[in-house]
Amino acid sequence: MFIVKFVFLHFVCLLQREREMALRNIMGKRVRIGLMGRRLLSTATCDVESGNSKSINLYSAINQALHVALETDPRAFVFGEDVSFGGVFRCTTGLADRFGKARVFNTPLCEQGIVGFGIGLAAMGNRAIAEIQFADYIYPAFDQIVNEAAKFRYRSGNQFNCGGLTIRAPYGAVGHGGHYHSQSPEAFFCHVPGIKVVIPRSPRQAKGLLLSCIRDPNPVVFFEPKWLYRLAVEEVPEHDYMLPLSEAEVIRQGSDITLVGWGAQLSIMEQACIEAEKDGISCELVDLKTLIPWDKETVEASVRKTGRVLISHEAPVTGGFGGEISASIVESCFLRLEAPVARVCGLDTPFPLVFEPFYMPTKNKILDAIKATVNY
Amino acid sequence: MANWGRISSRTIGNHIRKRTNQGFIGSTVDINPSSGSSSALNGGRSVSDQNRRYLNPLPWSRATLSWFQRFKSTVAAKQHDSFLSSDSDDDHLSLDFPGGKVSYTCDMNFISESSQARVPCYRVLDDDGELIKDCDFQQVSKEVAVKMYSKMVSLQIMDTIFYEAQRQGRISFYLTSAGEEAINIASAAALTEQDIILPQYREPGVLLWRGFTLQEFADQCFGNKADYGKGRQMPIHYGSKEHNFFTISSPIATQLPQAAGIAYSLKMDNKKACVVSYIGDGGTSEVSTLTISYFICLLQFAHGYPNCFLQGDFHAGLNFAAVMEAPVIFFCRNNGWAISTNVSEQFRSDGIVVKGRAYGIRSIRVDGNDALAVYTAVSAAREMAVNEQRPILIEALTYRVGHHSTSDDSTKYRQLDEIVYWKNARNPVNRFRNWVQSNGWWSEQEETQLRNSVRKQLLEAIQVAEKTEKPPLSDMFTDVYDYPPPNLEEQEKHLRETISRHPTDYSSDIPL
Numbered sequence: 001m002f003i004v005k006f007v008f009l010h011f012v013c014l015l016q017r018e019r020e021m022a023l024r025n026i027m028g029k030r031v032r033i034g035l036m037g038r039r040l041l042s043t044a045t046c047d048v049e050s051g052n053s054k055s056i057n058l059y060s061a062i063n064q065a066l067h068v069a070l071e072t073d074p075r076a077f078v079f080g081e082d083v084s085f086g087g088v089f090r091c092t093t094g095l096a097d098r099f100g101k102a103r104v105f106n107t108p109l110c111e112q113g114i115v116g117f118g119i120g121l122a123a124m125g126n127r128a129i130a131e132i133q134f135a136d137y138i139y140p141a142f143d144q145i146v147n148e149a150a151k152f153r154y155r156s157g158n159q160f161n162c163g164g165l166t167i168r169a170p171y172g173a174v175g176h177g178g179h180y181h182s183q184s185p186e187a188f189f190c191h192v193p194g195i196k197v198v199i200p201r202s203p204r205q206a207k208g209l210l211l212s213c214i215r216d217p218n219p220v221v222f223f224e225p226k227w228l229y230r231l232a233v234e235e236v237p238e239h240d241y242m243l244p245l246s247e248a249e250v251i252r253q254g255s256d257i258t259l260v261g262w263g264a265q266l267s268i269m270e271q272a273c274i275e276a277e278k279d280g281i282s283c284e285l286v287d288l289k290t291l292i293p294w295d296k297e298t299v300e301a302s303v304r305k306t307g308r309v310l311i312s313h314e315a316p317v318t319g320g321f322g323g324e325i326s327a328s329i330v331e332s333c334f335l336r337l338e339a340p341v342a343r344v345c346g347l348d349t350p351f352p353l354v355f356e357p358f359y360m361p362t363k364n365k366i367l368d369a370i371k372a373t374v375n376y
Numbered sequence: 377m378a379n380w381g382r383i384s385s386r387t388i389g390n391h392i393r394k395r396t397n398q399g400f401i402g403s404t405v406d407i408n409p410s411s412g413s414s415s416a417l418n419g420g421r422s423v424s425d426q427n428r429r430y431l432n433p434l435p436w437s438r439a440t441l442s443w444f445q446r447f448k449s450t451v452a453a454k455q456h457d458s459f460l461s462s463d464s465d466d467d468h469l470s471l472d473f474p475g476g477k478v479s480y481t482c483d484m485n486f487i488s489e490s491s492q493a494r495v496p497c498y499r500v501l502d503d504d505g506e507l508i509k510d511c512d513f514q515q516v517s518k519e520v521a522v523k524m525y526s527k528m529v530s531l532q533i534m535d536t537i538f539y540e541a542q543r544q545g546r547i548s549f550y551l552t553s554a555g556e557e558a559i560n561i562a563s564a565a566a567l568t569e570q571d572i573i574l575p576q577y578r579e580p581g582v583l584l585w586r587g588f589t590l591q592e593f594a595d596q597c598f599g600n601k602a603d604y605g606k607g608r609q610m611p612i613h614y615g616s617k618e619h620n621f622f623t624i625s626s627p628i629a630t631q632l633p634q635a636a637g638i639a640y641s642l643k644m645d646n647k648k649a650c651v652v653s654y655i656g657d658g659g660t661s662e663v664s665t666l667t668i669s670y671f672i673c674l675l676q677f678a679h680g681y682p683n684c685f686l687q688g689d690f691h692a693g694l695n696f697a698a699v700m701e702a703p704v705i706f707f708c709r710n711n712g713w714a715i716s717t718n719v720s721e722q723f724r725s726d727g728i729v730v731k732g733r734a735y736g737i738r739s740i741r742v743d744g745n746d747a748l749a750v751y752t753a754v755s756a757a758r759e760m761a762v763n764e765q766r767p768i769l770i771e772a773l774t775y776r777v778g779h780h781s782t783s784d785d786s787t788k789y790r791q792l793d794e795i796v797y798w799k800n801a802r803n804p805v806n807r808f809r810n811w812v813q814s815n816g817w818w819s820e821q822e823e824t825q826l827r828n829s830v831r832k833q834l835l836e837a838i839q840v841a842e843k844t845e846k847p848p849l850s851d852m853f854t855d856v857y858d859y860p861p862p863n864l865e866e867q868e869k870h871l872r873e874t875i876s877r878h879p880t881d882y883s884s885d886i887p888l
Contacts, residue, residue, distance in 0.1 A: 075644075102644065108699055113633045113692030117700075120637020123622070126644075128637070140688065147627045148634070154855045156615045156623035157606040163858060193856050217858040246861065293861035 053235040058228045061203035061236045062091045062168075065210040066129065068240045070099045073127050076214070078104045080114055080131030080168075088133060089170055089229050115141035115167060119149050119219075122164035127214055135171035135223055136183040149219040150194030163217035168210070170226035171199075172264050173314055173360060177226075178353040184263075184315035184346070189221050190292045190324065196220040197291040198245060199263040203234040208243030209289065216245060225264035232267075248295035250302060254284030256374055257308040260299055260325055262288045265361065269312050272366035281374050291321055296328060303333045308373050310342040312361050317345035339376035342369045495729045497773055498753060499743035503802060505810025507748075514752040516565075518817045523585075524565050524747060525812050528557040528805045529823075530830045531581045534590065535778070537834045538597060542611075542782045546842060547597045549611045553578050555777030558747040558804035559709055561585055563652070563772075566754035570649035572638055573621045574631035577612060578709065579654050586619040590833050594841035606855070607847040629655055629662035632693025632706070639702035643765070650703045650761050652754075655690065658714025660728050662687010694735040694767065703761035705754065706737075706769045709744060711776035716789040732769035744772030745804035748811065775802065848887045849875075 056064070070076045078095055084106045086093035096104040107114050114130050121128035132138045138145075145167070153161035173182045189197045198213050198220055200206035206224065213220040251266070252273055261269050266287055273283035284302050288294055303309050309329055311322035326341040344361040352359055470477045500513040507513075516524070535552035542550040553560055560581020567573075573582050580593065592604075596614050599607035605615060605623065615623025622631070635653035642649055697704045708728045712719055725731060732739030738760065742753040750772060757768040775798040779786040786795065812818045853860050853868045860868070875882055 105700075108692075108695050110692045110695065112688055113636075113696045116630065116633025116689060116692055117637040117640070117696050120634035120639075121641050122637075123634065124638055124641035126641055143627060144630060144633070144689075148625060148630050151625070152623075153858070155605060155609050155613070155625060156617075157604045157608065158855045159604055159615055159617040160623060161858075196857075293857075293863055296862065 051237050051239040053237045055233055056203055056236050057230050058200075058203045058206055058224070058232045059090045059230065061207040061234075062210060062224060063093050063095075064236065064238070065207040065214075066092060066095055067098070068207075068211060069127065069129065069214045070095060070103060072240060075125065076103070076127035076129065077121060078129045078131070079107050079118070081109055081133050082106060083131050087131065089226065091168075091224075091229075092131065111137055111140040112144055115144040115149070115165075118165050118167070119144060119152065119162045122162035122219070123152065123160055125164065127164045128162075128166070129214060130165065130167045132167060132169040134181055134183075134226075135169040135185050136180045138167075138169055138185060138221075141167075142188070145189070145195065145219075145221065146192050150192045152194075152219070154194060161217070162219055165219040166210075166214045166216075166222055167220070168222045168224060170229070171223040172225045172227055173351070173356065174227050175356065176353065177351070179350045182314075182351040182356075184223075184313065186221075186223055186262075186291055186313075187315055187319055187321045190321050192292075194219070196245060196293065197223070198289060199223045199225070199291060200289070201225070201251075201263055201266045201287050202228070202232050204236045205243060205287075205289070207236055208241050209245070211240065212242040212245050215242065220245075223263065227264045243289075246290045246293050246295055248289055248298040249287045250284060250298065251287050252283065252285035254282040254306065256282045256306055257284065257310060257370055258299070258302040258306045259283055259285045259366075259370075260288060260309065260311045260322075261285075261313060262291065263314075265312050265314055268361070268363050269366055272363045272370060275363070275367055276370045279371070281370060283370065288325075294325070296332070299325065299329065300332050303329055304336050307336050307338040308342075308376075309333075309337070310344060310366070310369055310373055312344040312366055314346050314361065316348045317343055318348050320345050339373045342373045344369045489724070490726055491730075494726045495741045497741045497743050498749050499746045500748040500752065501746045501807055501811055503807065505807040505814070507811065512752075513748050514566075514755050516748070516751065518815070520565060521812050521815070522817055524561050524751075525805075525808055525818060526826055527561045527581065527584050528747070528808060529826055530590075531557050531560055531584055532805055533827060533830045534580070534584070534593065534834060537831065537838070538593075538611075539778075539782065541597075541838055546838070547611050549782055550597065551578065551612055551781035552778035553581060555775045555798060555802075555804065556709055556711060556744065557581060558750055558808060559707075559744045559772050559774060562747040562750035563654075563707060563754045566751045566758060567652060568649065570620065570647070571758070572635075572642070572649065572651045573619075574635040574638070574651060574653040575621065575624055576628065576631065576654050576656060576659060577624045577626070578656065580612065580614060582654075583614055583616060583619060583621050586616075586621065588614070588616055588619055588621075589837075590830075591837040591840060592616070594834075594837040595844065598838075598841040598844070599846065600841055600844035601847045602841075602844055603847070606851045608851075629659035629687035629689035629693070631655075632659075632662070632689045633696055634693075635704050635706075636693055636696040636700060636702055639697065639704045640700050643700075643702055648762065650705060650758055652705045652707060653693070654707045654709060656714065657708065657710040657712070657719050657722055657728065658717065659687050660690045660708060660731065661722060662690040694731070694737060694769070697767035698735045698737050701765050702767060703765055704767045705757045705761055706767060707754070708769070708771045709774060710771050711744075711774045713776050713780070713786070713790070715780040715784060716786070718790075727771055727773070729769065729771040735767075737767045737769050739769035739771065741771045741773065744774030745802055745807065747804060747808040774804075846886045 066078055070078065078092055082088055083092040084096045084101070084104060092104065107117065111132055114132065118128040118130040132141065149162050149165055153163070171184050171186070186197055186199065189195060196213070196216065196218055198209055200209045210222055213222050252270065254273070259269050259273065266285065269285055273285055276283050284306055286299055286302055288299070311325050313320055313322055315321070320343070322343040322345055326343060329341055330337070344366045346361060347359050349359060470479045500508060500511045502508055531553060535554055538547065538550045539552055541547050556578060560579050561584070564582040564585035569586065573579075575582065593614065595602040596605060597611035599611070601607070605613060610626070613624040613626070615621060625631070631653050632655065635651045639651040642651065694706060697706070710719065710727055714722060719727070727741065729739045729741040740753055740757070743749050753770055757770055760766060761768050777795060777799045809818060809823070850868070853864045856864060872888070875888065
């Protein structure tokens with residue numbers, strides 16, 4: 001698994017090139033492509049513009065958020081496997097040196113222990129920021145998350161809660177991760193009342209969303225798109241700011257079709273939108289950001305405007321969270337829909353290595369689906 | 377009877393070494409293990425003294441080793457530690473590896489899968505409740521002894537009456553702590569109100585000790601609006617913030633790593649309290665982590681059977697507690713049964729106590745049906761955990777006299793005469809009563825009065841609980857999150873519309 005972080009910098013896969021181009025094509029007034037840099041533009045207005053910004057990548061943004069979290073709350077802790085030296089993705093760099101071993105520490109290799117311990121810490125009013133090294137390894141902690149964290153407040157009649165718990169995990173395709181370094185397990189957790197699931201699309205989003213998750217009085221699972229740790233570079237305000245949870249964002253305005261996605265997939269979808277534009281199809285792109293509880297209102301409003309919807313995620317299509325969005329939209333917007341809800345997702349296989357480009361919901365698959373939907 | 381005043385765990389150890397200890401369910405445990413572990417290679421040849429020094433010790437550094445030696449006497453019996461070098465390391469005979477120095481040996485010896493003798497069991501009272509001569513134990517005052525005994529009786533009666541209530545269909549479920557009253561009450565009595573309890577589910581006696589009323593128990597079992605859990609969980613899933621008793625959940629051993637986190641928090645806050653977590657024998661099959669902080673986490677393995685140690689969370693809890701040096705007492709109620717699974721099908725080790733060493737945790741085996749022994753052991757454990765910032769593992773041997781729960785009939789998988797034997801001849805309540813009575817602190821008259829009084833209170837509590845209104849429908853939707861999200865608001869609205877269209881589908885006892 002340590003190979004992954006080194007291979008990030010090696011662009012060997014076709015898919016990677018495609019992603020590169022997708023990122024390169026997202027242009028805007030404030031975007032500047034440097035030699036190594038890539039930028040993701042957020043078209044939304046943020047209330048985060050005050051103060052200085054610096055151009056940093058995703059793992060640095062997350063690192064900043066963690067520094068802020070520990071700085072502003074003396075009862076905040078960061079723990080997990082290998083977090084002390086900075087973490088396998090550098091997200092926890094400098095924390096142990098700055099805040100000490102009592103607050104930033106390695107744990108034994110035991111995910112159920114990490115989360116269970118985190119629940120206990122949070123139950124005592126602390127901010128427990130637990131790291132699971134890869135989302136692929138979160139399953140031993142599934143019992144603690146589903147049966148304990150999610151139900152802690154409810155089952156106690158609100159006498160106890162573990163709202164201070166935030167579980168961070170890198171997720172998603174990386175070009176060469178195979179079965180166990182590429183998974184997108186968000187759907188499993190979206191089925192659990194009592195927790196929140198949040199996925200950022202870019203460095204600026206990540207810092208603000210992570211700080212909101214940490215400070216939210218409910219247990220949160222925060223999936224970080226590992227693909228973007230180094231690749232995504234954006235202007236990120238240096239100060240402490242938070243972005244709201246359960247609020248989706250329209251990051252590209254359009255009128256013919258609504259595209260809904262989250263995380264790294266948005267950059268692929270954005271590229272499809274740009275190409276569709278050349279064919280005269282105006283695409284509206286919505287970043288869900290929080291998967292549960294999700295912002296139905298924003299998505300429905302967009303669908304009412306366009307009459308068509310396409311959902312895209314890396315996770316396998318069957319049982320994926322796209323199904324929930326689709327069913328919900330059909331329930332609420334049936335008569336407005338001009339075409340069936342389209343889903344362009346990963347295939348129903350374990351995440352393959354050499355077949356990754358075939359497995360993934362690529363720009364062209366999305367483009368085909370956009371056209372099919374519009375021409376229905 | 378020795379005064380507890382300056383008693384140390386070392387003294388207990390010394391005294392224990394002098395005693396022959398009863399094994400579990402009648403088997404005798406030889407306190408003086410015979411020498412030599414067999415060498416597999418040499419077909420059982422004993423390891424000679426000369427070779428012993430070359431046997432791989434535990435990966436302690438020299439400092440840790442001598443520290444460890446200092447506390448050898450706290451071990452219940454002198455273990456046959458053939459694998460542990462008793463000499464200090466000779467540098468030229470040792471190897472350096474991550475994890476520390478180890479001495480090496482050219483004899484290939486496998487550590488035996490078990491010691492020659494089982495870990496002996498600490499007890500203070502014999503089966504008749506008479507103090508065993510020259511036993512060290514923590515003396516209790518008349519007031520404490522009478523309170524302990526009264527609560528044990530209350531627990532017995534509460535169990536009987538609630539069990540009957542379930543049989544009558546008045547509550548949906550119940551499980552008893554029959555046979556484990558000493559564990560419940562005596563362990564609670566040895567703690568302070570600030571110590572935080574993470575139960576499994578067979579420790580209501582701890583709540584009883586702390587002042588949870590019979591009415592409060594009944595309210596939870598009936599799931600009425602006075603239930604602190606707001607009617608959301610099955611009966612016996614008590615929780616009380618006021619009494620520092622975390623709400624019970626059904627999954628086994630999940631509380632163990634949580635206890636580690638709670639203890640770590642106490643450690644960070646420099647509070648003088650501990651966490652106590654309970655678990656049964658079955659739960660030990662779970663792997664869990666433990667951290668020990670200044671606060672002892674007493675993990676109660678409520679599953680009642682040591683199988684709790686078999687769960688993954690057991691490993692996670694103990695390991696975390698040891699690594700984080702959190703004061704957690706892991707209290708395992710080894711009652712012989714995990715529902716229908718006997719301990720012989722649960723693990724191959726010598727019970728649970730031996731697992732402590734695997735995590736670097738000091739452990740003791742105690743007679744769980746001996747209230748004084750439990751009290752003493754927990755007191756000592758608490759002191760060690762708080763003063764030395766370490767986890768402690770206590771294995772209390774006992775027997776689950778009752779069925780696993782009202783959903784179980786244990787005569788299907790075990791002999792009735794075995795149950796009767798433990799219920800009568802090895803009854804912890806009778807045993808302790810004898811001791812209390814022999815001190816002149818209890819009488820037959822008080823016995824009758826107490827039993828009648830508790831019974832009456834319970835019946836009244838049940839009547840009141842039964843009549844008390846259920847929680848309102850809105851309580852179904854609150855506390856999922858801190859505030860209900862839009863989807864829940866929508867679902868509640870939709871549900872209310874459904875109810876108004878089909879009121880007969882729903883019982884009228886839930887206020888809308």
